[in-house]
Amino acid sequence: DAKTTQPPSMDCAEGRAANLPCNHSTISGNEYVYWYRQIHSQGPQYIIHGLKNNETNEMASLIITEDRKSSTLILPHATLRDTAVYYCIVRVAFGASYDKVIFGPGTSLSVIP
Amino acid sequence: DVKVTQSSRYLVKRTGEKVFLECVQDMDHENMFWYRQDPGLGLRLIYFSYDVKMKEKGDIPEGYSVSREKKERFSLILESASTNQTSMYLCASRETGANVLTFGAGSRLTVL
Numbered sequence: 051d052a053k054t055t056q057p058p059s060m061d062c063a064e065g066r067a068a069n070l071p072c073n074h075s076t077i078s079g080n081e082y083v084y085w086y087r088q089i090h091s092q093g094p095q096y097i098i099h100g101l102k103n104n105e106t107n108e109m110a111s112l113i114i115t116e117d118r119k120s121s122t123l124i125l126p127h128a129t130l131r132d133t134a135v136y137y138c139i140v141r142v143a144f145g146a147s148y149d150k151v152i153f154g155p156g157t158s159l160s161v162i163p
Numbered sequence: 164d165v166k167v168t169q170s171s172r173y174l175v176k177r178t179g180e181k182v183f184l185e186c187v188q189d190m191d192h193e194n195m196f197w198y199r200q201d202p203g204l205g206l207r208l209i210y211f212s213y214d215v216k217m218k219e220k221g222d223i224p225e226g227y228s229v230s231r232e233k234k235e236r237f238s239l240i241l242e243s244a245s246t247n248q249t250s251m252y253l254c255a256s257r258e259t260g261a262n263v264l265t266f267g268a269g270s271r272l273t274v275l
Contacts, residue, residue, distance in 0.1 A: 095266070099263075141262065155204065
Protein backbone atom coordinates (compact mmCIF):
# COMPACT_ATOMS: atom_id res chain seq x y z
CA ASP A 51 0.00 0.00 0.00
CA ALA A 52 1.13 3.53 -0.75
CA LYS A 53 2.36 5.62 2.17
CA THR A 54 0.41 8.73 3.13
CA THR A 55 1.50 11.99 4.72
CA GLN A 56 -0.84 14.25 6.70
CA PRO A 57 -0.24 17.33 8.84
CA PRO A 58 -0.30 16.39 12.52
CA SER A 59 -2.86 19.01 13.51
CA MET A 60 -5.21 21.66 12.15
CA ASP A 61 -7.70 24.19 13.51
CA CYS A 62 -10.95 25.26 11.91
CA ALA A 63 -13.54 27.82 12.95
CA GLU A 64 -17.00 26.46 13.63
CA GLY A 65 -19.27 26.85 10.60
CA ARG A 66 -16.39 27.15 8.16
CA ALA A 67 -15.18 24.49 5.77
CA ALA A 68 -12.46 22.22 7.08
CA ASN A 69 -10.01 21.12 4.38
CA LEU A 70 -7.78 18.24 5.40
CA PRO A 71 -4.94 17.41 3.00
CA CYS A 72 -3.26 14.09 2.36
CA ASN A 73 -0.23 13.37 0.20
CA HIS A 74 0.10 9.96 -1.41
CA SER A 75 2.69 10.49 -4.13
CA THR A 76 3.43 6.76 -4.55
CA ILE A 77 -0.16 5.76 -5.13
CA SER A 78 -0.62 3.15 -7.85
CA GLY A 79 -3.36 2.93 -10.42
CA ASN A 80 -5.55 0.44 -8.60
CA GLU A 81 -5.35 2.04 -5.16
CA TYR A 82 -8.21 3.97 -3.63
CA VAL A 83 -8.07 6.77 -1.08
CA TYR A 84 -10.04 6.12 2.13
CA TRP A 85 -10.79 8.47 4.99
CA TYR A 86 -11.74 7.58 8.54
CA ARG A 87 -12.12 9.69 11.63
CA GLN A 88 -11.89 8.98 15.33
CA ILE A 89 -13.70 11.04 17.86
CA HIS A 90 -12.20 10.98 21.33
CA SER A 91 -12.74 7.71 23.21
CA GLN A 92 -14.49 6.04 20.29
CA GLY A 93 -13.36 3.65 17.56
CA PRO A 94 -12.57 5.04 14.09
CA GLN A 95 -15.46 5.60 11.73
CA TYR A 96 -15.43 5.31 7.95
CA ILE A 97 -16.15 8.59 6.14
CA ILE A 98 -15.63 8.29 2.39
CA HIS A 99 -13.42 6.82 -0.32
CA GLY A 100 -12.60 7.44 -3.98
CA LEU A 101 -10.41 6.40 -6.89
CA LYS A 102 -9.98 9.41 -9.15
CA ASN A 103 -13.28 11.23 -9.36
CA ASN A 104 -14.44 13.58 -6.67
CA GLU A 105 -16.87 12.01 -4.25
CA THR A 106 -19.50 13.42 -1.92
CA ASN A 107 -21.72 11.87 0.71
CA GLU A 108 -23.72 13.11 3.66
CA MET A 109 -20.60 13.47 5.78
CA ALA A 110 -17.96 14.98 3.51
CA SER A 111 -16.50 15.56 0.07
CA LEU A 112 -13.31 14.05 -1.26
CA ILE A 113 -11.27 15.88 -3.87
CA ILE A 114 -8.50 13.90 -5.59
CA THR A 115 -5.99 15.71 -7.79
CA GLU A 116 -5.74 14.74 -11.43
CA ASP A 117 -2.37 13.05 -10.93
CA ARG A 118 -3.82 11.30 -7.85
CA LYS A 119 -0.79 12.17 -5.76
CA SER A 120 -2.79 14.08 -3.20
CA SER A 121 -6.33 14.50 -1.95
CA THR A 122 -8.38 16.75 0.31
CA LEU A 123 -11.21 15.81 2.61
CA ILE A 124 -13.70 18.64 2.96
CA LEU A 125 -16.15 19.04 5.82
CA PRO A 126 -18.31 21.83 4.39
CA HIS A 127 -19.63 23.34 7.62
CA ALA A 128 -17.53 22.12 10.51
CA THR A 129 -19.20 21.71 13.89
CA LEU A 130 -17.70 21.09 17.32
CA ARG A 131 -18.65 17.42 16.90
CA ASP A 132 -16.23 17.19 13.98
CA THR A 133 -13.30 17.59 16.36
CA ALA A 134 -11.47 14.30 15.84
CA VAL A 135 -8.39 12.63 14.40
CA TYR A 136 -8.74 12.08 10.64
CA TYR A 137 -6.92 9.25 8.92
CA CYS A 138 -6.12 9.03 5.22
CA ILE A 139 -5.40 5.53 3.92
CA VAL A 140 -4.46 4.37 0.45
CA ARG A 141 -4.99 0.78 -0.58
CA VAL A 142 -6.26 -1.56 -3.20
CA ALA A 143 -10.05 -1.67 -3.17
CA PHE A 144 -10.50 -5.38 -3.48
CA GLY A 145 -7.34 -6.81 -2.07
CA ALA A 146 -6.79 -10.31 -0.88
CA SER A 147 -8.70 -11.25 2.20
CA TYR A 148 -5.56 -11.48 4.26
CA ASP A 149 -4.03 -8.10 3.45
CA LYS A 150 -3.70 -5.80 6.38
CA VAL A 151 -4.88 -2.22 6.76
CA ILE A 152 -2.39 0.29 8.11
CA PHE A 153 -3.28 3.56 9.82
CA GLY A 154 -0.75 6.38 10.19
CA PRO A 155 -0.83 9.08 12.89
CA GLY A 156 -3.54 11.09 11.10
CA THR A 157 -4.48 14.77 11.49
CA SER A 158 -5.97 16.04 14.72
CA LEU A 159 -8.66 18.55 13.75
CA SER A 160 -9.85 21.02 16.37
CA VAL A 161 -13.04 22.92 15.56
CA ILE A 162 -13.02 26.18 17.49
CA PRO A 163 -16.20 27.99 18.55
CA ASP B 164 -25.62 -1.83 10.67
CA VAL B 165 -22.60 -3.96 11.43
CA LYS B 166 -21.84 -3.99 15.06
CA VAL B 167 -18.48 -4.80 16.59
CA THR B 168 -18.67 -5.26 20.32
CA GLN B 169 -15.72 -5.23 22.65
CA SER B 170 -16.65 -6.78 25.94
CA SER B 171 -14.75 -4.46 28.25
CA ARG B 172 -14.40 -0.71 27.87
CA TYR B 173 -12.01 -0.29 30.79
CA LEU B 174 -9.75 -2.82 32.47
CA VAL B 175 -7.12 -2.52 35.17
CA LYS B 176 -4.72 -5.45 35.54
CA ARG B 177 -1.51 -6.16 37.39
CA THR B 178 1.85 -6.95 35.88
CA GLY B 179 2.11 -10.64 35.07
CA GLU B 180 -1.62 -11.28 34.85
CA LYS B 181 -3.12 -13.03 31.85
CA VAL B 182 -5.53 -10.74 30.05
CA PHE B 183 -8.25 -11.60 27.56
CA LEU B 184 -9.81 -8.96 25.34
CA GLU B 185 -12.90 -10.18 23.55
CA CYS B 186 -14.38 -8.92 20.31
CA VAL B 187 -17.59 -10.07 18.63
CA GLN B 188 -19.05 -8.97 15.29
CA ASP B 189 -22.54 -9.73 14.09
CA MET B 190 -22.33 -9.50 10.29
CA ASP B 191 -20.51 -12.69 9.30
CA HIS B 192 -17.33 -10.85 8.31
CA GLU B 193 -14.36 -13.00 7.39
CA ASN B 194 -11.64 -10.58 8.44
CA MET B 195 -10.99 -9.33 11.94
CA PHE B 196 -8.22 -7.13 13.29
CA TRP B 197 -6.69 -6.06 16.58
CA TYR B 198 -4.95 -2.69 16.85
CA ARG B 199 -3.46 -0.77 19.71
CA GLN B 200 -3.48 2.98 19.83
CA ASP B 201 -1.00 5.14 21.69
CA PRO B 202 -0.62 8.94 21.69
CA GLY B 203 1.39 10.15 18.71
CA LEU B 204 1.65 6.69 17.15
CA GLY B 205 -1.74 6.27 15.51
CA LEU B 206 -3.18 2.77 15.18
CA ARG B 207 -0.72 -0.09 15.02
CA LEU B 208 -1.76 -3.52 13.87
CA ILE B 209 -1.13 -6.36 16.32
CA TYR B 210 -2.76 -9.35 14.64
CA PHE B 211 -5.40 -10.05 12.07
CA SER B 212 -7.43 -13.06 11.02
CA TYR B 213 -8.95 -13.81 7.65
CA ASP B 214 -10.80 -16.97 8.62
CA VAL B 215 -11.64 -19.19 11.54
CA LYS B 216 -8.47 -20.56 13.13
CA MET B 217 -6.32 -18.46 10.79
CA LYS B 218 -4.15 -15.63 12.04
CA GLU B 219 -1.42 -13.39 10.75
CA LYS B 220 1.02 -11.19 12.63
CA GLY B 221 0.74 -7.48 12.21
CA ASP B 222 3.46 -4.97 12.95
CA ILE B 223 3.70 -5.39 16.73
CA PRO B 224 2.73 -8.97 17.68
CA GLU B 225 5.31 -9.42 20.43
CA GLY B 226 3.74 -10.11 23.79
CA TYR B 227 0.34 -10.91 22.28
CA SER B 228 -1.49 -13.90 20.92
CA VAL B 229 -4.92 -14.30 19.38
CA SER B 230 -7.65 -16.86 19.08
CA ARG B 231 -10.39 -17.26 16.51
CA GLU B 232 -12.39 -20.38 17.18
CA LYS B 233 -15.63 -19.00 15.77
CA LYS B 234 -16.14 -16.64 12.89
CA GLU B 235 -17.80 -13.94 14.94
CA ARG B 236 -15.28 -13.85 17.80
CA PHE B 237 -11.66 -12.71 17.81
CA SER B 238 -9.82 -12.69 21.11
CA LEU B 239 -6.60 -10.90 21.99
CA ILE B 240 -4.53 -12.49 24.75
CA LEU B 241 -1.77 -10.96 26.80
CA GLU B 242 -0.07 -13.97 28.34
CA SER B 243 1.77 -11.94 30.97
CA ALA B 244 0.73 -8.32 31.02
CA SER B 245 3.42 -5.67 31.30
CA THR B 246 3.18 -1.94 31.96
CA ASN B 247 4.19 -1.14 28.37
CA GLN B 248 0.99 -2.83 27.22
CA THR B 249 -1.09 -0.11 28.83
CA SER B 250 -3.00 1.20 25.84
CA MET B 251 -6.27 1.53 23.98
CA TYR B 252 -7.08 -1.67 22.09
CA LEU B 253 -9.34 -1.52 19.06
CA CYS B 254 -10.99 -4.43 17.30
CA ALA B 255 -12.29 -4.17 13.73
CA SER B 256 -13.92 -6.37 11.15
CA ARG B 257 -14.18 -6.28 7.37
CA GLU B 258 -15.97 -8.28 4.74
CA THR B 259 -13.74 -9.88 2.11
CA GLY B 260 -13.93 -7.84 -1.08
CA ALA B 261 -14.99 -4.73 0.76
CA ASN B 262 -12.55 -2.25 2.17
CA VAL B 263 -14.48 -0.53 4.88
CA LEU B 264 -13.42 -1.41 8.40
CA THR B 265 -15.97 -1.35 11.19
CA PHE B 266 -14.47 -0.71 14.58
CA GLY B 267 -15.56 -1.43 18.09
CA ALA B 268 -15.61 1.26 20.75
CA GLY B 269 -12.26 0.19 22.15
CA SER B 270 -10.93 -1.32 25.37
CA ARG B 271 -8.70 0.85 27.50
CA LEU B 272 -6.28 -1.37 29.40
CA THR B 273 -4.15 -0.16 32.28
CA VAL B 274 -1.43 -2.47 33.59
CA LEU B 275 -0.11 -1.55 37.02
